[in-house]
Amino acid sequence: MLKTIGGVIVIVLATAGTIVIGIAVLPQLFGLSQAQGFTQISAFRGLIVTAAAVATILCVVAALVRRGSRRVLPAILAVVLAGVSVTGAVVIAGRGIDDRPTAGESTDLPGQVTVLTWNTLRDGLEPGTIAAVAIREGADVVSLPETSAATARTAAAAMTAAGRPMVAHTGGTGVSATSLLVSTGLGEYAVRETGAGGALDGSETVVAEPVLGDGPTIVAVHTTAPLPSRLGDWRAQLAELAAICGPGADVILAGDFNATLDHLSPLRGAGDLGSCHDAGANSAVAGLGTWPVQLPPVLGAPIDHVMAGSGWVTIAARVLTEFDDSGSDHRPVVATLLPRTAP
Known part of the structure; x- marks a missing residue:
């Protein structure tokens, strides 16, 4: 029995x-x-x-x-x-699981914007490391979840001293904040409130808009982790990001979405999230895990992304796997975008 x-x-x-x-x-x-x-x-x-x-x-x-x-x-x-x-x-x-540089990645076309995102694990990265990688990649935008204002300012100063002037913006306080570095070549940007009572108010996401209205809205993303107790907040924050990626929106999103492309599938529109397209998917590297670095890239979770509205074309994107011992539990993602209207 x-x-x-x-x-x-x-x-x-x-x-x-x-x-x-x-x-x-x-x-x-x-x-x-x-x-x-x-x-x-x-x-x-x-x-x-x-x-x-x-x-x-x-x-x-x-x-x-x-x-x-x-x-x-x-x-x-x-x-x-x-x-x-x-x-x-x-x-x-x-x-895609090939993180090798691709043809066209080193181009310098008019209007080209290179975006780097790297969750620094609560200031786990040295500002000099952030600046060195950003300079090496020619970044115009650097999204830094879990990065304090002090670290962001120091990294921006290092990039400026190296001939790549950047302005640092930070949303939130302490090492849980999300910081954003924007090249002065893109014009002046200012951080706006994500919206009174909006779902993103419960996250560390930073939304920056061009002061003169000329240029894309830049969103440094850090959503709530999808823990069992916060799953509703996580869903609502992703939905709000999808709304930001509405049809025709001139927007660039970069950061720790705490979500894979599978998680975003209910929010697909003309793109992978609303009308925004994932640069990694367009460059065949979206199969590489960005977290945690303790796992090989093919086994990890691809939760860090660079996305852009339909007005942008992805030239190249990579998951950088050579910095796994730098102090963060996330791998950086870099993507080069070009406006569709560029000559």
Whole structure:
């Protein structure tokens, strides 16, 4: 009797686990990309693919060592898990995992804007490191979640001294703030309130607009993490970002969205988020995880993004993997954008 009950429990758990893994690989197909549980699990598609592959091998072994009808279930699960693993791997490969520089990345075209985003883990990066990477990449915009005003000002001063004048803006206080560096070559920018009572008021997101109205609105993004207790806030903040990315909006977003492209799928419009297109997806690097750096890029969660409205074309984008020991738990993302109206 106990063996029978134990066998049923094993069958139920194995089947349920396979179903969960299958849904987590493509949660948007089931309308569960922002659902409790699947939100957290699906961010790590690379780990799910690996787990499914290991489980496939175990099921194959179980099917081989069992006899008669007892081998049917592990054989079926092996086939399903293999399909899940292959499907997940295809999705990752399709989104791109090549972080090597691409042709056109070193261009300097009229109107070109290079954007760098790097969550610094509560001032975990030295200002000199931030400035050096930004200068190396030729950044005109630097979005710095979890970066204090003091660190931002020091990094901006270092860039200015190196011949790339930048102005620092900060929203929030202390090391939980989000800072934004904007090149003086883009004109004067001022930070505006995200809106009284708006969902983004509960985040550290910074919205900067051109003082003279000539240029894109720049949003340094840092949404609430999708913890079980904050999932509603997280959904609302992403929805507000999608609204900022309305049709025809001249906007550039960069930062820690705490969301993958799968999480954003319910908010798709003409682009990946409203009418905004993800630069990583356009440059085939959206399969690389940006957090945490302790995991290989193909296993991590791609939650840091550079996005832009339909008036911008992505020339190139990369996830920078060579700074994993610099002091942050996030990898920087850099993208070069060009206005569609550029000559």
